[in-house]
Amino acid sequence: MPAGLNRALFTVAGAAVAIVLAIAICSVAIVAAGADPLAAFAAFFDFGASARSQSNGIAAFLNRAVPLFIAGLAVAVGFRMNLFNIGVEGQYRLAAICAAYVGSTFTAPKPIQITVIILVAAVVGGLYALIPAVMKVTRGVNEVIATIMLNYIAINLTSYLVRGPFAGQRAEGELTTTTPDLPESAMFPNLNFFFDWFGVLPPTRGGGVWGFLLVAVVLGLVVWVVLERTRFGFDVKASGLNGPAALASGVNPKTMVIAAMVMSGAIAGLIGLPEILGDRGAFNSNFTPGLGFLGIAVALLGRNKPVGIAIAALLFAFLDRAQGALQIAEVPPSVITIIQGVIVLLVVVANEVTNRLALRLEERRAARQLGRNSPVEVGA
Amino acid sequence: MSSDTLDAARPAVELEGITKRFPGVVANHDIRISVRQGTVHAIVGENGAGKSTLMKILYGMQKPDEGTIKVDGKDVSFRSPSDAIDAGIGMVHQHFMLADNFTVLENIVLGAEPTKAGRLDVGAATKRITELAAAHGLRVDPGRLVEDLGVGDRQRVEILKVLYRGARILILDEPTAVLVPQEVDELFQNLRELTAEGLTVIFISHKLDEVLDIADEITVIRRGTTVASVDPHEVTARQLAELMVGSELPTPETRESTVTDTVMLKVSHLTMEADGHRAAPKGMPVERYVDLLREEGRRLLLDDVSFDIHKGEILGLAGVEGNGQSELIEAIMGIRPAHGGIALGEQDLSGWSTLRRREAGIGYIPEDRHRQGLLLEASLWENRVLGHQTRRPARSGIWINRRASRADTWRIIEDYDVRTPGVDTLALALSGGNQQKLIVGREMSGEPLFLIAAHPTRGVDVGAQAAIWDHLREARAAGLAVLLISADLDELIGLSDCIQVIYRGRLVAALDPSDITPERLGGYMTGAIAGTEES
Numbered sequence: 001m002p003a004g005l006n007r008a009l010f011t012v013a014g015a016a017v018a019i020v021l022a023i024a025i026c027s028v029a030i031v032a033a034g035a036d037p038l039a040a041f042a043a044f045f046d047f048g049a050s051a052r053s054q055s056n057g058i059a060a061f062l063n064r065a066v067p068l069f070i071a072g073l074a075v076a077v078g079f080r081m082n083l084f085n086i087g088v089e090g091q092y093r094l095a096a097i098c099a100a101y102v103g104s105t106f107t108a109p110k111p112i113q114i115t116v117i118i119l120v121a122a123v124v125g126g127l128y129a130l131i132p133a134v135m136k137v138t139r140g141v142n143e144v145i146a147t148i149m150l151n152y153i154a155i156n157l158t159s160y161l162v163r164g165p166f167a168g169q170r171a172e173g174e175l176t177t178t179t180p181d182l183p184e185s186a187m188f189p190n191l192n193f194f195f196d197w198f199g200v201l202p203p204t205r206g207g208g209v210w211g212f213l214l215v216a217v218v219l220g221l222v223v224w225v226v227l228e229r230t231r232f233g234f235d236v237k238a239s240g241l242n243g244p245a246a247l248a249s250g251v252n253p254k255t256m257v258i259a260a261m262v263m264s265g266a267i268a269g270l271i272g273l274p275e276i277l278g279d280r281g282a283f284n285s286n287f288t289p290g291l292g293f294l295g296i297a298v299a300l301l302g303r304n305k306p307v308g309i310a311i312a313a314l315l316f317a318f319l320d321r322a323q324g325a326l327q328i329a330e331v332p333p334s335v336i337t338i339i340q341g342v343i344v345l346l347v348v349v350a351n352e353v354t355n356r357l358a359l360r361l362e363e364r365r366a367a368r369q370l371g372r373n374s375p376v377e378v379g380a
Numbered sequence: 381m382s383s384d385t386l387d388a389a390r391p392a393v394e395l396e397g398i399t400k401r402f403p404g405v406v407a408n409h410d411i412r413i414s415v416r417q418g419t420v421h422a423i424v425g426e427n428g429a430g431k432s433t434l435m436k437i438l439y440g441m442q443k444p445d446e447g448t449i450k451v452d453g454k455d456v457s458f459r460s461p462s463d464a465i466d467a468g469i470g471m472v473h474q475h476f477m478l479a480d481n482f483t484v485l486e487n488i489v490l491g492a493e494p495t496k497a498g499r500l501d502v503g504a505a506t507k508r509i510t511e512l513a514a515a516h517g518l519r520v521d522p523g524r525l526v527e528d529l530g531v532g533d534r535q536r537v538e539i540l541k542v543l544y545r546g547a548r549i550l551i552l553d554e555p556t557a558v559l560v561p562q563e564v565d566e567l568f569q570n571l572r573e574l575t576a577e578g579l580t581v582i583f584i585s586h587k588l589d590e591v592l593d594i595a596d597e598i599t600v601i602r603r604g605t606t607v608a609s610v611d612p613h614e615v616t617a618r619q620l621a622e623l624m625v626g627s628e629l630p631t632p633e634t635r636e637s638t639v640t641d642t643v644m645l646k647v648s649h650l651t652m653e654a655d656g657h658r659a660a661p662k663g664m665p666v667e668r669y670v671d672l673l674r675e676e677g678r679r680l681l682l683d684d685v686s687f688d689i690h691k692g693e694i695l696g697l698a699g700v701e702g703n704g705q706s707e708l709i710e711a712i713m714g715i716r717p718a719h720g721g722i723a724l725g726e727q728d729l730s731g732w733s734t735l736r737r738r739e740a741g742i743g744y745i746p747e748d749r750h751r752q753g754l755l756l757e758a759s760l761w762e763n764r765v766l767g768h769q770t771r772r773p774a775r776s777g778i779w780i781n782r783r784a785s786r787a788d789t790w791r792i793i794e795d796y797d798v799r800t801p802g803v804d805t806l807a808l809a810l811s812g813g814n815q816q817k818l819i820v821g822r823e824m825s826g827e828p829l830f831l832i833a834a835h836p837t838r839g840v841d842v843g844a845q846a847a848i849w850d851h852l853r854e855a856r857a858a859g860l861a862v863l864l865i866s867a868d869l870d871e872l873i874g875l876s877d878c879i880q881v882i883y884r885g886r887l888v889a890a891l892d893p894s895d896i897t898p899e900r901l902g903g904y905m906t907g908a909i910a911g912t913e914e915s
Contacts, residue, residue, distance in 0.1 A: 230780065
């Protein structure tokens with residue numbers, strides 16, 4: 001499939017140029033902040049001196065990438081049909097606390113316990129995304145506004161729930177509020193054996209490499225298959241590329257809005273689980289916020305394709321991991337946020353440029369193969 | 381006030397070798413026009429001949445790939461419409477660009493407001509507008525709200541708006557499309573006064589009688605290029621039409637009739653309100669409800685439309701664009717709700733979704749293939765799947781059958797002579813004619829019972845046009861029922877077994893194509909002949 005290969009090469013080239021440019025721009029920012037760019041970039045690759053701290057660094061890197069990947073997938077499902085689900089943030093927080101609470105109320109064999117928790121998270125996320133979908137379909141409310149507003153509701157609702165109805169035992173002198181602890185059967189086994197295979201010391205901090213990584217990989221595969229190979233995926237693609245044409249071809253836009261939004265929300269529901277099931281064993285007030293918003297950037301960077309999103313999530317996680325190392329190198333860690341922002345901006349621009357170039361080339365190639373100089377036909 | 385005295389004047393606008401390429405569509409090629417100052421210069425051509433592109437280039441909305449533009453003898457290069465306005469060119473768009481909730485005055489000065497101490501100087505603006513209006517015989521009341529104005533008044537506001545910005549050259553894009561005959565006369569009177577004062581008018585139209593009436597000079601555009609410059613006193617409408625259409629055009633004659641007795645599509649009392657669909661009260665027959673709507677004075681986009689199409693019959697629907705054709709298509713396809721019945725064979729389709737109607741055997745060649753017919757940024761085989769997602773060979777269970785879809789796309793490419801490097805090529809890389817052949821092939825697959833063909837040969841080259849006509853004829857012979865909607869009257873007359881004329885949402889005449897001329901058909905389409913119309 002040379003036509004498709006051509007386009008893919010263009011995409012990769014564009015992203016590479018964008019990242020190189022981002023590094024250049026960030027070097028300027030780092031110099032302006034009074035630090036040494038070389039030291040900063042060295043810090044990104046500095047995983048620590050001891051073997052243990054290196055494996056901890058790798059674990060932190062992977063553990064950060066998993067939720068970012070899921071968040072990117074959730075946003076991308078909406079993006080594919082021009083639906084802007086900004087509400088991933090609220091959906092995952094609400095889903096996380098509900099799943100953590102429900103999981104703490106019973107004890108079952110490990111596979112069942114974990115499956116139930118995952119299902120609860122997906123259902124809560126999906127239902128919360130159903131609200132803006134129904135508002136859009138029945139009343140024409142813009143989903144961007146609706147989901148932003150629903151984010152506020154969800155964020156405040158979760159802080160209420162974790163303090164009130166879903167609050168668990170708090171130890172004397174403990175400052176964080178938390179839901180009741182999950183039973184041992186709810187904890188996802190870690191992947192530390194992986195390190196043993198290579199004869200490397202396994203990581204010790206933060207519960208090791210979270211096993212939810214595998215769920216994320218499967219999820220990525222499922223999303224890819226659904227979007228690229230099924231009828232539903234075709235309808236999503238058609239609606240995104242050309243709404244009027246999809247409508248004329250018999251795709252019901254209302255059904256599609258609801259289906260895509262709920263699917264996006266259900267995936268979003270899983271974002272918090274790696275952390276809860278892999279490390280914390282409960283939803284508490286230290287739960288990682290902001291993953292939903294980062295997911296938007298990851299989806300943009302990954303061009304809404306699962307493979308791209310995986311690469312983008314790994315890149316973001318790689319940058320995020322360097323927080324500590326940068327501080328040691330005396331570089332302000334906010335440099336990371338600058339790099340991430342600049343990369344996303346540049347990639348969006350590069351996408352636009354390479355897309356146009358690729359389309360132009362494709363036209364030319366088609367015209368050439370048909371033995372004509374220009375695609376314009378002119379009568380005598 | 382004749383323009384003959386201005387013969388010696390230098391040209392106000394000169395276009396030399398203007399060429400504009402777009403991917404896959406007929407654009408402009410080597411356009412040469414010279415417009416003398418103080419004249420009405422008409423540019424005529426069929427829909428899709430490239431008139432609009434040319435005007436966009438002249439008004440700075442698009443840049444030509446090649447060629448030069450001279451205004452008053454000076455070379456100019458416009459990057460945006462404001463450059464064109466600075467050069468004294470103004471454009472009156474076909475669709476008015478006025479803010480309804482502003483007064484005439486506010487609309488005219490919008491973007492070029494005279495200010496006094498930072499506030500709108502109403503006095504000065506009124507004075508200038510009244511002067512302009514008096515000088516050019518354009519009567520308007522500056523204080524009225526635009527939403528209270530009729531179409532003719534709005535157009536005058538648009539013209540004044542352009543003059544207010546100092547335009548000496550006016551482009552009018554299909555200005556008469558929205559006007560009733562009296563308003564047209566008034567407009568022409570205004571235009572004559574403008575030219576008498578030395579202004580230049582470029583008048584774009586495809587209505588030949590009007591062009592012959594108003595123009596001092598006519599340039600004909602066909603397939604993106606200028607084919608002739610003629611003097612309106614020396615040509616007839618017939619000759620002009622031949623220049624527009626070109627004599628090399630294949631004739632769309634259908635041979636012997638293949639019409640059968642079996643009714644394939646039955647449309648009865650189809651009615652659509654302009655201001656949103658409301659369900660009829662329970663138990664009330666549609667005819668009664670339509671009467672009720674009429675009594676309430678509601679505007680109807682489709683007004684009690686009924687017709688039958690038999691197996692093997694092509695029903696041609698003639699009408700000036702915007703008289704309900706699009707709405708009729710959308711109602712039949714189930715895209716937009718309407719009252720009344722639609723039956724395919726024995727099945728009542730009303731209330732069905734678009735998807736079910738398609739599955740039941742309705743094919744649809746949309747009027748705007750880029751908007752409704754194609755996913756331009758998707759491959760050809762994906763475009764083959766579009767509209768057939770739920771049917772073989774595109775579907776197998778919940779999956780899209782990629783291999784079978786690809787294979788079937790190759791079949792279409794071969795049978796319909798689609799010129800493409802392969803099935804993975806993006807649709808936008810194809811020329812307009814090849815895109816259209818792909819759509820025709822797609823809509824003919826899956827053995828449809830009934831086909832809507834809306835402007836099936838618009839903007840395609842002559843070869844593709846002949847091929848598409850052949851395919852329609854073959855399908856008709858095989859028993860397909862076709863609703864053909866076209867602005868090309870020769871195509872309608874040549875292909876149809878029966879012609880219905882739609883005017884303001886109503887079917888006003890049923891005609892036999894074998895004894896009708898384009899002139900008579902035009903009379904019905906503009907409401908000039910059917911004297912039974914209520915106003």
